[in-house]
Amino acid sequence: MITASAAAQAYDVAIVGGGIMGAATAYNLARAGIKVGLFEKGRIGGEQSSRNWGAVRQQERDAAELPLMIESVRLWMGLEAELGVSLDWHQQGHLSLVYDEITSEVFEKWIPLGREHGLDTRMLTSKEVHHLLPHYRDRDCRGGLFTSSDGCAEPEKVTIAFARAASEKGAEVFELTSVSSIEAQNGQVCALWTEQGCVKADSILVAAGAWTNRLLRPLGIRHPSLWVRGSVGRTGVLPIEIRKLVAWGKTAYRQRSDGRVNIAVARAAFHDLTGESLLNGMKFLPAATRNWRNLRLSLGSHAVRDLMGDFADFTTHRTLDPRPDWRRLENTARLFAQEYPEAGPFNLERGWAGFMDFMPDELPVLGETSSCRGLFVAAGFSGAGFGMGPVIGRIMADLIQGNPAGHNLSRFSPKRFSKERQP
Numbered sequence: 001m002i003t004a005s006a007a008a009q010a011y012d013v014a015i016v017g018g019g020i021m022g023a024a025t026a027y028n029l030a031r032a033g034i035k036v037g038l039f040e041k042g043r044i045g046g047e048q049s050s051r052n053w054g055a056v057r058q059q060e061r062d063a064a065e066l067p068l069m070i071e072s073v074r075l076w077m078g079l080e081a082e083l084g085v086s087l088d089w090h091q092q093g094h095l096s097l098v099y100d101e102i103t104s105e106v107f108e109k110w111i112p113l114g115r116e117h118g119l120d121t122r123m124l125t126s127k128e129v130h131h132l133l134p135h136y137r138d139r140d141c142r143g144g145l146f147t148s149s150d151g152c153a154e155p156e157k158v159t160i161a162f163a164r165a166a167s168e169k170g171a172e173v174f175e176l177t178s179v180s181s182i183e184a185q186n187g188q189v190c191a192l193w194t195e196q197g198c199v200k201a202d203s204i205l206v207a208a209g210a211w212t213n214r215l216l217r218p219l220g221i222r223h224p225s226l227w228v229r230g231s232v233g234r235t236g237v238l239p240i241e242i243r244k245l246v247a248w249g250k251t252a253y254r255q256r257s258d259g260r261v262n263i264a265v266a267r268a269a270f271h272d273l274t275g276e277s278l279l280n281g282m283k284f285l286p287a288a289t290r291n292w293r294n295l296r297l298s299l300g301s302h303a304v305r306d307l308m309g310d311f312a313d314f315t316t317h318r319t320l321d322p323r324p325d326w327r328r329l330e331n332t333a334r335l336f337a338q339e340y341p342e343a344g345p346f347n348l349e350r351g352w353a354g355f356m357d358f359m360p361d362e363l364p365v366l367g368e369t370s371s372c373r374g375l376f377v378a379a380g381f382s383g384a385g386f387g388m389g390p391v392i393g394r395i396m397a398d399l400i401q402g403n404p405a406g407h408n409l410s411r412f413s414p415k416r417f418s419k420e421r422q423p
Helices: 020-031 066-077 079-083 101-116 126-132 155-168 209-219 275-290 301-307 326-339 386-400
Strands: 010-016 036-039 094-098 122-125 143-147 172-174 179-185 188-194 197-206 226-235 246-248 252-255 261-264 269-272 295-298 348-358 365-368 375-379
Touching: 010 020, 020 036, 020 155, 020 375, 020 386, 036 155, 036 197, 066 079, 066 386, 079 155, 094 101, 094 126, 101 122, 101 143, 122 126, 126 143, 155 172, 155 386, 179 197, 179 209, 197 209, 197 386, 209 348, 209 375, 226 275, 226 326, 261 326, 326 348, 365 386, 375 386
Parallel strands: 010 036, 010 197, 036 172, 094 246, 197 375, 269 295
Antiparallel strands: 094 143, 122 143, 179 188, 188 197, 226 261, 226 269, 226 348, 246 252, 252 261, 365 375
C-alpha cells in the first residue's frame, strides 16, 4: 500500500488528515522537493473524501470561492494524465432542477456572477432538461440551472491517487496513525504527538475535516464547525445511460462508469446534536434560519457517545462511519424511480453516510493561524470540498512555502470567528 512503516524524527511539513485536501497538499509539496509526512488515523480517504457525491462544481458557488473553483476545474481537466490513473473524470456539466418560481428566481440571480467570471451558466427550459436527460420523465420540472463546464469524478479513487502520487514523489504516508496533539513553543509550531511518538516539523497543516476543531481547541484557536450528516445509496447496474453529471433536484444522483447510480437525499441536512452544538450552535443561527426547511436535528446515540467522551480519543473512531438514514434513502430511491421509470425495478445494493464539517458562513478555513506561526488550516468546506481538492492542494503547498496563493483568501481567514490567544 502507501503506508510508511515508521515516522522520521523530523519533517519540513507534517500534515494531519488523509482526506483529499491533505493528500493533494502532500503531493504538491513532495513534487517541490519538500520533506513531508502525512498522518491519517484511519485509512486514506476513508471519511467524507470518499463518501461525497463526486461533484466538481463551479455553479452556485459563493463569489469568494468561484475563482478558486474555476482554477480547480482547469486542474481536474489534466489530473488523470498528471497522476497516471483513471479518476472517472467526466466534464458533462452540473444541473440543478427547478420545480417552482422561487427556486427559478434564486438561480437567475446567480447567473450574472457566473457570467462575470466567464462561465457558460444558463437556465434551461423543461424541454431542454428532458433533451439533456433523455430518460427523465418528471412533468413537475420547469427547467434547470446548467453549467456545461462543470464535471464529476469518482471520490473512491481520487484521494488515494493523490496519496500514491505523493508517496512516489517522496512523501511519507502513515495510515492508522492518529495525532493526539500539536505542540507549539513561543508562538511557533514545532511538533506533533502521534501514536508513533513525537514528530518534529517546521510547519504543520491541519486538514482533518470533521476532527479539525478538536485538534485546534487546545491551542486556543476557535474553529466553530458542526457535523452535518449526509446519506447516499447505490443501485445495481441500471439498463439506462444517464449523462455523466451530478443532477440535483428532488433527489441528487450521479451514474458511475459501471452503470450503477449513486442516489442521495438532496433536500435535507441532518445535524446530530452533541456538545459541539451547545458550544457553537448560536453562530449557526443565520444559516439555520436561511435553510430551516431543509434542516433536521437529531438527539440520539451521537449525543450520548459525545457526553461519554467517545469522540475525544482519536483512536476510538479510526473512520467515522455513521448509520445512513435508510428511511429517507428508500424514499429518495422511489422518487428516482418515478423520475426514471425506464430504469425498471431496482434495489439499493448498499448505503452509507458521512459527516461534513460545516462552518457558520459555509465557507472554508484556509491559511496560517495568527497566534501560532507555522500552523496552517484547510478545513470547513461545508459539504462542497471535493471539487476544490486540486486547487486547495496547490494553494496550501504554496502558502506553506511562503509563495503567493494567487487568489484573495481574506474571507477564508482562520481568525475570522474569534480572537486567537497565544498558545
